[in-house]
Structures are given as structure tokens and as C-alpha cells.
Amino acid sequence: MTMGRTIGAISLVLAMSAFLGGLAAQTDNTVQKAPETRSVWDGVYTEEQAKRGEPLYYRECSTCHGEALEGKDEAPSLAGSDFVSSWNGLALSKLFDKIRLTMPKDGPGQVGIQQKADILAYVLSVNKFPTGKKELPQKSEELKEIRFESKRPEGKTETTNK
Secondary structure: OOHHHHHHHHHHHHHHHHHHHHHHHHHHHHHOOOOOOEEHHHOOOOHHHHHHHHHHHHHHOHHHHOOOOOOEOOEOOOOOHHHHHHHOOOEHHHHHHHHHHHOOOOOHHHOOHHHHHHHHHHHHHHOOOOOOOOOOOOOHHHHOOEEOOOOOOOOOOOOOOO
């Protein structure tokens, strides 16, 4: 093979490698896209789950947080504009983890994870976030994909996911 043909063959191989590498990079970018996030306005808990959470709330939480979730002494309110605005923009996992790791104050381990998810569903219902068809997950990793938003996004109706 002559020097010219060798250089041509090498150039062709390099060009094809660059082309195929570009295709692979495009494919990788498609795979690596972040999952679409949802918000509390997308119906992230069921009505049944919130109903299960209500008696649990009264038994495990109301002593400190009040019968109407209004807060008492040092325990913050779990309903109303102050509560909603304090969690605005955060992942729902932040609120769930606070409940999971620190509540009730006298023994966080005495209430199970499923029960805590049910209590959170009840808190969301009291704050008038819409219900949906799937229960609120009990894993923080899954709740990271749900944003706590204080205001209903434009175009979302209360019956969007019922």
C-alpha cells in the first residue's frame, strides 16, 4: 500500500469513529435524561390512604400538632399558608424524611414507614392537595421526584387525576 492510500484509510477510519462516537453520545444523552418531576398538585396520594392516615394522625401526632393541625407550643402547624409556604419548592422527600426520622418526638421508631406515608397523605388532604390513583410512596428516593408547590400550577384542575 502506498503512503497516500495508508493516510486515506486512516483518515476514513478516524472519520467513521468520530461519526459513530457522536451517535453513541446522542444515544447516551437520551438515556441519561432526568425523570420528569411531579408536584403535590398531580394527585400523589389516594383518598383511601388519607383516610387511613387520619386516625393515625390523631393517635400519634395531634398531642403536639393539634387536633386541627394548627400546631401547639413548639410543634409547628401542619396546615395552612405558613406550613405550605415553608415547604414550597422542596422535594416531598424532605418533609417525609423529617416525619420518618424525627416523629413522634418521643419515639420515631414506634410508627411504621407505611403509617407515616399515610399520615403524610392525610396532611396533604387537609391542605387541599388533590387525590390521585396511586398511593404516596414510602421511599424517600421516589418522593424526591415530587415537588411540594404552594400554588396550583396554571392549567391544573382539582380533578386532573381523579
